[in-house]
Amino acid sequence: MIKKKAMTGAEAAAEAMRQINPEVVAAYPITPQTPIMHKFSQFVAEGDVDTEYINVESEHSAMSACVGASAAGGRVMTATSANGLALMFEIVYIAASSRLPIVMNVVNRALSGPINIHCDHSDTMACRDTSWIQLYSENAEEVYENNLIALKLAEKVNLPVMVCQDGFITSHAVESMKVLDDKTVKDYIGVYKPKYYLLNIDKPITSGPLDFFDYYFEHKRQQIEAMTKVIPEFHKIVKDLSKLLGKDYDVLEEYHLDDAEYVIISLNSTAGTVKHTIDKLRKEGKKVGALKIRMFRPFPLQEVAKWLTGKKSVAVLDRSASFGSVGPVYHEIRSALYETEAKPKVVSYIYGLGGRDINVEHIEKVFEELENGTAKAENYLGVRDENER
Amino acid sequence: MPEGGLIVEAGNSIEFKTGAWASVKPVHDKNKCVNCLKCHFICPEGAISVKDGKIDKFDLDFCKGCGVCAEECPVKAIKMVKK
Numbered sequence: 001m002i003k004k005k006a007m008t009g010a011e012a013a014a015e016a017m018r019q020i021n022p023e024v025v026a027a028y029p030i031t032p033q034t035p036i037m038h039k040f041s042q043f044v045a046e047g048d049v050d051t052e053y054i055n056v057e058s059e060h061s062a063m064s065a066c067v068g069a070s071a072a073g074g075r076v077m078t079a080t081s082a083n084g085l086a087l088m089f090e091i092v093y094i095a096a097s098s099r100l101p102i103v104m105n106v107v108n109r110a111l112s113g114p115i116n117i118h119c120d121h122s123d124t125m126a127c128r129d130t131s132w133i134q135l136y137s138e139n140a141e142e143v144y145e146n147n148l149i150a151l152k153l154a155e156k157v158n159l160p161v162m163v164c165q166d167g168f169i170t171s172h173a174v175e176s177m178k179v180l181d182d183k184t185v186k187d188y189i190g191v192y193k194p195k196y197y198l199l200n201i202d203k204p205i206t207s208g209p210l211d212f213f214d215y216y217f218e219h220k221r222q223q224i225e226a227m228t229k230v231i232p233e234f235h236k237i238v239k240d241l242s243k244l245l246g247k248d249y250d251v252l253e254e255y256h257l258d259d260a261e262y263v264i265i266s267l268n269s270t271a272g273t274v275k276h277t278i279d280k281l282r283k284e285g286k287k288v289g290a291l292k293i294r295m296f297r298p299f300p301l302q303e304v305a306k307w308l309t310g311k312k313s314v315a316v317l318d319r320s321a322s323f324g325s326v327g328p329v330y331h332e333i334r335s336a337l338y339e340t341e342a343k344p345k346v347v348s349y350i351y352g353l354g355g356r357d358i359n360v361e362h363i364e365k366v367f368e369e370l371e372n373g374t375a376k377a378e379n380y381l382g383v384r385d386e387n388e389r
Numbered sequence: 390m391p392e393g394g395l396i397v398e399a400g401n402s403i404e405f406k407t408g409a410w411a412s413v414k415p416v417h418d419k420n421k422c423v424n425c426l427k428c429h430f431i432c433p434e435g436a437i438s439v440k441d442g443k444i445d446k447f448d449l450d451f452c453k454g455c456g457v458c459a460e461e462c463p464v465k466a467i468k469m470v471k472k
Binding site: 218 | 390391392393394395396397399401
């Protein structure tokens with residue numbers, strides 16, 4: 001049964017966590033993630049979940065507790081943002097390398113400094129090489145759905161998953177969204193039965209041993225190859241969810257792409273602004289479309305190439321910078337198109353750093369610059385130049 | 390190969406011969422030894438075994454040559470020598 005509810009993105013994450021009912025949650029407060037754990041700790045206090053909720057003294061400890069609990073055999077979840085994720089960083093790698101299916105909600109926030117609590121993607125983009133799967137969410141409803149997908153996906157491929165949403169824009173804004181009933185979610189996620197776990201006294205194991213030049217490389221190769229199984233597993237997992245919620249899910253979402261000549265690529269909440277702008281421009285007869293990236297890790301190279309071949313020009317919106325190189329999404333898109341025959345022109349726009357607004361006029365400007373050919377290879381959107389103060 | 394570096398057989402430290410790291414080894418003088426067993430309890434590798442209340446063997450497969458036994462021996466019955 002589907003119910004329509006009004007929720008913020010943070011509440012949507014907490015609601016999914018309540019229905020998943022993980023054995024252990026360990027977290028530390030940080031803006032703008034805090035409302036997720038605020039809501040979830042209420043569920044714990046009121047006895048709505050059976051979760052062992054561990055209050056820790058830092059994010060480094062939060063992820064360490066998650067690693068221990070997951071290795072012990074439990075379903076484990078957590079949440080963080082920006083500087084909290086940075087403090088976890090060492091254990092973020094260890095969680096993935098130990099092949100532990102932890103699900104973490106990350107509410108995207110700018111990494112300091114100068115200090116800033118608002119949205120950009122510098123935190124999760126800094127984690128793109130950690131061997132975590134990354135799912136990005138356009139709105140509160142997608143936060144909820146991505147959590148359910150993430151849990152199943154993690155347990156299928158033994159890799160942890162970050163479910164990302166935009167700080168404040170998604171996490172603190174109330175939206176109308178659909179949720180499933182508890183029983184349906186319980187049946188959908190099933191029972192977690194790890195093959196090996198520390199609390200299995202009948203089959204004792206060692207987790208996290210020393211691993212030098214003898215086997216370390218083989219274990220890394222296993223991680224690389226595990227990532228190649230993620231997209232096929234995603235397609236299997238979302239089949240049932242599609243039936244339950246009456247929606248289609250893919251690693252990418254296209255919007256008016258079939259006959260589009262000019263395309264904008266984005267992820268998280270900006271994808272909604274892009275779609276809105278496309279609706280407006282389509283009424284004026286413009287051949288514009290969009291590609292939204294739900295899954296950034298592993299990156300769907302082939303799927304991107306399939307959708308973009310033959311387009312006139314493509315603008316990639318990056319809400320983070322890779323200082324000394326190009327934006328991380330732009331980098332992937334260019335790479336995806338290398339082997340294709342009819343390559344579109346691809347340009348980059350860096351936007352929205354530290355929560356700088358992105359609105360319909362900005363998106364219109366990008367489409368205009370694509371159409372009249374004035375877009376440079378690398379552009380900014382919504383930032384002052386040195387001469388403007 | 391199990392994923393994530395897991396070791397799925399218990400009791401496997403016996404296969405990891407840490408004695409290979411040692412550059413020195415203990416030489417035990419049974420005539421000087423008073424069998425106080427201090428070295429047996431203090432050895433971080435458990436490489437010094439006891440039989441019938443007396444010091445029996447130094448297992449060089451696991452002795453890392455740290456020299457704690459020689460340092461702690463009250464009657465100087467253990468000497469560390471080059472391997």
